[in-house]
Amino acid sequence: MSGPLHLVKLCVGADSVEDLADWQAGRAGQGPDGLPVHVTRMWPRRAEALLDGGSLYWVIRGVILVRQRVLRRDGVHGADGAPRCALVLDRQLVRTEPVPRRPFQGWRYLDASEAPRDLSAGGPREGALPPALQAALAELGVR
Numbered sequence: 001m002s003g004p005l006h007l008v009k010l011c012v013g014a015d016s017v018e019d020l021a022d023w024q025a026g027r028a029g030q031g032p033d034g035l036p037v038h039v040t041r042m043w044p045r046r047a048e049a050l051l052d053g054g055s056l057y058w059v060i061r062g063v064i065l066v067r068q069r070v071l072r073r074d075g076v077h078g079a080d081g082a083p084r085c086a087l088v089l090d091r092q093l094v095r096t097e098p099v100p101r102r103p104f105q106g107w108r109y110l111d112a113s114e115a116p117r118d119l120s121a122g123g124p125r126e127g128a129l130p131p132a133l134q135a136a137l138a139e140l141g142v143r
Helices: 017-025 129-140
Strands: 005-010 037-040 055-060 064-075 083-089 092-101 107-111
Touching: 005 064, 017 055, 017 064
Parallel strands: 005 055
Antiparallel strands: 005 107, 037 083, 055 064, 064 083, 064 092
Protein backbone atom coordinates (compact mmCIF):
# COMPACT_ATOMS: atom_id res chain seq x y z
CA MET A 1 0.00 0.00 0.00
CA SER A 2 1.31 3.46 -0.85
CA GLY A 3 -0.02 6.64 0.72
CA PRO A 4 -2.62 7.02 3.44
CA LEU A 5 -5.47 4.64 4.11
CA HIS A 6 -8.98 5.91 3.44
CA LEU A 7 -12.56 4.90 4.20
CA VAL A 8 -15.50 4.81 1.81
CA LYS A 9 -19.08 5.17 3.08
CA LEU A 10 -22.56 5.46 1.59
CA CYS A 11 -24.04 8.90 2.21
CA VAL A 12 -27.57 7.83 3.10
CA GLY A 13 -30.28 10.45 2.68
CA ALA A 14 -28.26 12.85 0.53
CA ASP A 15 -28.95 13.35 -3.17
CA SER A 16 -26.01 15.70 -3.75
CA VAL A 17 -22.82 17.09 -2.25
CA GLU A 18 -24.84 20.16 -1.32
CA ASP A 19 -27.24 17.99 0.72
CA LEU A 20 -24.27 16.57 2.63
CA ALA A 21 -22.88 20.07 3.24
CA ASP A 22 -26.27 21.31 4.47
CA TRP A 23 -26.67 18.38 6.87
CA GLN A 24 -23.15 18.83 8.27
CA ALA A 25 -23.80 22.56 8.77
CA GLY A 26 -26.68 21.71 11.14
CA ARG A 27 -26.30 20.66 14.77
CA ALA A 28 -27.04 17.00 14.04
CA GLY A 29 -23.99 16.75 11.76
CA GLN A 30 -21.53 18.38 14.17
CA GLY A 31 -19.57 17.33 17.20
CA PRO A 32 -19.16 19.39 20.38
CA ASP A 33 -16.35 21.41 18.77
CA GLY A 34 -18.47 22.29 15.71
CA LEU A 35 -16.57 20.02 13.32
CA PRO A 36 -18.48 17.57 11.13
CA VAL A 37 -18.71 14.05 12.54
CA HIS A 38 -19.87 10.70 11.31
CA VAL A 39 -20.78 8.30 14.11
CA THR A 40 -20.31 4.62 13.42
CA ARG A 41 -20.74 1.47 15.47
CA MET A 42 -17.38 0.00 14.46
CA TRP A 43 -13.96 1.48 15.27
CA PRO A 44 -11.40 1.47 12.43
CA ARG A 45 -8.64 -0.86 13.62
CA ARG A 46 -6.14 0.63 11.19
CA ALA A 47 -6.57 4.06 12.76
CA GLU A 48 -2.88 5.01 12.65
CA ALA A 49 -2.81 4.73 8.84
CA LEU A 50 -6.22 6.40 8.54
CA LEU A 51 -5.23 9.37 10.70
CA ASP A 52 -2.01 9.85 8.72
CA GLY A 53 -3.70 11.87 5.95
CA GLY A 54 -6.66 9.58 5.25
CA SER A 55 -10.09 10.72 4.10
CA LEU A 56 -13.66 9.54 4.21
CA TYR A 57 -14.92 9.17 0.62
CA TRP A 58 -18.69 9.66 0.36
CA VAL A 59 -20.80 7.61 -2.08
CA ILE A 60 -23.80 9.69 -3.14
CA ARG A 61 -26.48 7.98 -5.24
CA GLY A 62 -24.09 5.19 -6.22
CA VAL A 63 -21.11 7.40 -7.10
CA ILE A 64 -18.09 8.53 -5.07
CA LEU A 65 -18.25 12.31 -5.50
CA VAL A 66 -16.53 13.92 -2.53
CA ARG A 67 -14.13 13.30 0.34
CA GLN A 68 -13.32 14.80 3.72
CA ARG A 69 -10.05 14.38 5.60
CA VAL A 70 -10.37 12.38 8.83
CA LEU A 71 -8.91 14.47 11.66
CA ARG A 72 -9.41 12.12 14.62
CA ARG A 73 -11.72 9.55 16.17
CA ASP A 74 -13.58 10.30 19.37
CA GLY A 75 -15.44 7.95 21.65
CA VAL A 76 -19.14 8.71 22.04
CA HIS A 77 -22.19 6.83 23.31
CA GLY A 78 -25.27 6.12 21.22
CA ALA A 79 -28.84 6.67 22.36
CA ASP A 80 -28.77 3.07 23.63
CA GLY A 81 -25.70 3.83 25.77
CA ALA A 82 -23.42 1.65 23.65
CA PRO A 83 -19.95 2.97 22.79
CA ARG A 84 -19.55 4.34 19.27
CA CYS A 85 -16.79 5.87 17.15
CA ALA A 86 -17.20 9.47 16.00
CA LEU A 87 -15.03 10.15 12.97
CA VAL A 88 -14.23 13.85 13.20
CA LEU A 89 -13.91 15.33 9.73
CA ASP A 90 -12.41 18.42 8.15
CA ARG A 91 -15.04 21.01 7.19
CA GLN A 92 -13.73 21.15 3.63
CA LEU A 93 -15.57 18.95 1.12
CA VAL A 94 -13.16 18.04 -1.69
CA ARG A 95 -14.89 16.96 -4.88
CA THR A 96 -13.42 13.93 -6.62
CA GLU A 97 -13.65 12.27 -9.97
CA PRO A 98 -16.96 10.42 -10.06
CA VAL A 99 -16.44 6.69 -9.51
CA PRO A 100 -19.39 4.27 -9.34
CA ARG A 101 -19.66 2.13 -6.22
CA ARG A 102 -22.14 -0.66 -5.59
CA PRO A 103 -24.19 -0.59 -2.38
CA PHE A 104 -22.63 -2.04 0.78
CA GLN A 105 -23.22 -1.82 4.51
CA GLY A 106 -21.09 0.17 6.92
CA TRP A 107 -17.78 1.52 5.68
CA ARG A 108 -14.88 -0.08 3.84
CA TYR A 109 -11.17 0.62 3.76
CA LEU A 110 -9.90 2.20 0.55
CA ASP A 111 -6.21 2.09 -0.34
CA ALA A 112 -4.69 5.30 -1.66
CA SER A 113 -3.95 3.57 -4.97
CA GLU A 114 -7.70 2.95 -5.48
CA ALA A 115 -8.94 6.36 -4.35
CA PRO A 116 -10.45 8.71 -6.95
CA ARG A 117 -8.41 11.78 -7.82
CA ASP A 118 -9.48 15.20 -6.61
CA LEU A 119 -11.07 17.48 -9.16
CA SER A 120 -9.18 20.69 -9.75
CA ALA A 121 -10.82 23.93 -8.67
CA GLY A 122 -11.51 24.78 -12.32
CA GLY A 123 -12.60 21.26 -13.28
CA PRO A 124 -16.07 19.90 -13.81
CA ARG A 125 -18.49 20.14 -10.89
CA GLU A 126 -20.74 17.43 -9.47
CA GLY A 127 -23.81 19.50 -10.29
CA ALA A 128 -22.95 19.65 -13.99
CA LEU A 129 -24.39 16.15 -14.62
CA PRO A 130 -26.93 14.11 -12.68
CA PRO A 131 -25.28 11.46 -10.44
CA ALA A 132 -26.90 8.59 -12.42
CA LEU A 133 -25.35 9.90 -15.65
CA GLN A 134 -21.98 10.37 -13.92
CA ALA A 135 -22.15 6.75 -12.72
CA ALA A 136 -23.00 5.45 -16.21
CA LEU A 137 -20.14 7.42 -17.77
CA ALA A 138 -17.71 6.26 -15.09
CA GLU A 139 -18.67 2.62 -15.69
CA LEU A 140 -17.86 3.15 -19.37
CA GLY A 141 -14.50 4.64 -18.41
CA VAL A 142 -15.45 8.19 -19.46
CA ARG A 143 -14.52 10.75 -16.82
